[in-house]
Amino acid sequence: MSVAQQTDNRQAAETLLSVRGVETFYGKIQALRGVDIEVHRGEIVTLIGANGAGKSTLMMTICGNPQARSGQIVYNGQDITNLPTHDIMSMSIAQSPEGRRIFPRMTVIENLQMGAILEDEANFEDDLRKVFTLFPRLKERRGQRGGTLSGGEQQMLAIGRALMSRPKLLLLDEPSLGLAPLVVKQIFEAIRELNTNEGLTVFLVEQNAFHALRLAHRGYVMVNGSITMSGTGRELLAREEVRSAYLEGGAH
């Protein structure tokens, strides 16, 4: 089944996350100017855009830090716009944030335990096994401190940590940043696997537009805090504006 066909099948699917007219400010500076985004259950949706477009701000606004000044964010039928971060995260949303934010003075296992604090402890061993199957590298490094891991290993740990809470929606902020192409491929492969095998819904922010659009069912393009284009991954890849703005220099 092609990606386009899959998207058609999902069109009628239930909305898991909907962002409507969201505006976010840092002090007086407006970072998001009325953003609308929909993520359906079981989809991989990507958001691409240049540095400073507001992609990470949107990610963090969904998680309530900073909170949106206007607009509405609805997750799983519930308005989460004004909830504190820790309440939002307890609703089966997990984020692997920009810069990975591994706890540097905690071991790999402790980092994963932190990911599981909202989960029943009885599930810990099972979930740990799953993460280690997905990223065998982490198993080798289990006793090592987070701060001493390589960039790729840290990214794996960040995703693994997010998965430990058994999320329904996984927010991934630039998982490919600063990583060797081979590692990027490995991580994108893992995302695809999670989506097809487990039905995990993924919202992916990327600068690596080529890989992201190929992986995603649908995509949005953000410029200066607003969404300027949207469509299936394939459509966006074919658009001349997208190619010239984000794929210049070719697919690498």
Next chain:
Amino acid sequence: MEYFLQQLINGVTLGSIYGLIAIGYTMVYGIIGMINFAHGEIFMIGSFIALAVFLALAAIGITFLPLVLLLMVVVAMICTAAWGWTIERVAYRPLRGSFRLAPLITAIGMSIFLQNFVQVTQGARVKPLPPQIQGGITLMDSPSGIVVQISWIQIIIILMTVVLMAGFSLLISKTSLGRQQRACEQDRKMASLLGVNVDRTISLTFVMGAGLAAVAGMMFLLYYGVIDFYIGFIAGVKAFTAAVLGGIGSLPGAMLGGLAIGLIETFWSGYFSVEYKDVAAFSILAIVLIFMPSGLLGRPEVEKV
């Protein structure tokens, strides 16, 4: 030799008290990066509450010593923890996210307020407590006439400190709560993204620090037999020094620093002069910080980005 041993015992006792207070400084610094200057006053309030409990129990005729001591420590810990929680809630939380000096200024203000509050309500005169636990074990009785003795109260203080510190280290390193505290210490934003209630975790840190300070306050009361509203200042400065010496933010550092300050003070008083014991303690601090700017155990880790 006998004299040395005796000073060692005294130094370890004093160091235990400093170490327990220092933990409160170091944990709060670790988690929100501020020096809680009111922590010395928390220790002082702990010792006042312990004394109040003792007097109240005596008034209603309960004099069975183990029970009295147990009630003293339990009530002092609970009430002092409530003070710690309230102080954080009232004076520090509203300023979180404000400029860096703001909480420092309120901390000093809170310290002055608490000192004066106790002075006004309890009076400025020293409060005596007759020695409750007398006697001890004679370790050595040399012909030269110097007796090496460890008193029961010293044994209690040292044992209690060892037990509390061991329990506390386990709590921080092995339990989910301890991990959440360390997570908040390393990256508060990320901790909240994993569902940690950061405000609650910070409150709990104040509560724990205050609980340990209350135990220190009660031991101070039993050991020295007199307290007044001003004891928190001196002990607080010493314990803060201990935390910095050990490496602020480091839990074993606070314990080691407390022990070091206690020993330096006692040995200096024992061999040189009592008047200059504080000079000695602070000189050592200055020298250590020149050569090890992050303290004895607070080594900064090399991190890959």
